[in-house]
Amino acid sequence: MTKPCVICVAITGSLPVKANNPAVPITVSEQIESTQEAFEAGATIVHAHVRNDDETPSSDPEKFARLREGIEKHCPGMIIQFSTGGRSGAGRSRGAMLALAPDMASLAVGSNNFPARVYENPPDLVDWLAAEMRTRGVKPEIEAFDLSHIHQAVAMRRDGRLRGPLYVQFVMGVRNAMPVDRDVFDYYVRTMERLAPDSEWCAAGIGAHQFTLNEWCVAGGGHART
Template identity: 30%
Template sequence: MNRNVILTCAVTGAGDTTGKNPNVPITPKQIANDCIAAAKAGASVAHIHVRDPETGGISHSLEHFREVMTRVREADADIVMNITAGGGGDWIPDTEDPTRGGPGTDIQTPAQRHAPVGELLPELCTLDCGSLNFGDMVYVNTADWLREHARLVQAAGVKPELECFDLGHVWFARQLQQEGLIDGDPLYQLCLGIPWGAEADPETMLAMRNKLPGRAHWAAFGIGRHQMPMLAQAMLLGGHARVGLEDNLYLERGVMATNGQLVEKAATLIDNLGARIMSPAETRTQLKLRDPNTGTIVTGGDA
């Protein structure tokens, strides 16, 4: 069991959730405020996407990311920042011509996906490690695109969080490490419960964990009603965890959540299991991340 937990709050995501829960943050100010609320509730890491402030839909705007980062860094609450680099992979075949992308398709090159990370240099960024049927669309991450993207992240000196939505993604993430494209001890995020990837159950989490390389740091999350059970399961198997409105909209059945409330609920569960949440400073030391104030890598061994 892991008794020192890095707890991530994924505050908004890019899914069609803003009409389902009014607490999902949309504008850069709202997203930043939710990162700050998560920090004050005890989260170690804030994982961010940005949205179009007018529509609530997908956005890749560098300026939106910059505003979020600036607002959080200027706040009186410390938190490790993790920018998504997984946008721009949505493919929905056109009904008239399936060789072309239809409405909702959103494809970016690796360089375009990397742009906010390379410009803003957060401590962490996501690197999704494969393609899959993501609900009713295809999420596209070809092997050569991922190699190119990994090189860009490596050159920027940002630590990638290797997001794995299925067992084959763990295999490919190990391949990136073997090819020298992942520096230091790798950080994995096991993403469970998203149709039609890895299921959110103990057997699947254990199978994926058992395929991780030595000295890997890892976390896991489940979506919807699986969020808190998968948090507990990850802890019991030695991992870290993630909560937040990107993955789950409810505090309990019929009760809409806020990000702060989900972090507080997670903190209570972690405490009841006899563990504690690691501070942002401890997280930077544990994962050997860049200090946002000095720009140097924080070292000091395992916390």
């Protein structure tokens, strides 16, 4: 049976800025502080993006290194997941922080539309990121923005590009990608049971959608992302 994921926390995301929400942690020290609050509230995984000084997304390994150092110090035992998402850079720069060998890193295995553009994850970049993670012992969290992404992760595990068991996050509620739909959520879970029965999964939504998805996760026997 697949296992729904433990409680994980996305402290920043790549898009919100202080002008929208003054509580969004932007600097590395603000991020460490809000991770610690989540850790003390029971979160066991932190999904981390870093930002430039102008609040734009960054993939600077030096910032990721300082973030990890702070989290290791203030949140002992917390699992650290670095984002390799495409908002923070292009091409292989997206994986520059993998050299730091974090516990986990996010991995998109397909492409899809975002609200105003294509989220581009070309096959050769996906394979390169997966190989970097394999080489450095980094556990990927597969970001499933659509059904075929689950199938692709299963195919990549079958041919050795990914190590098992898989860890998959269903991402729902992004405009022009998969909406928040309970029937699809249930079908995702059934697909995991069918194709990757030893795997773990969790679900991420945008903003208020996260509360809905957390309810479905708990109904599915699991825990939640905050």
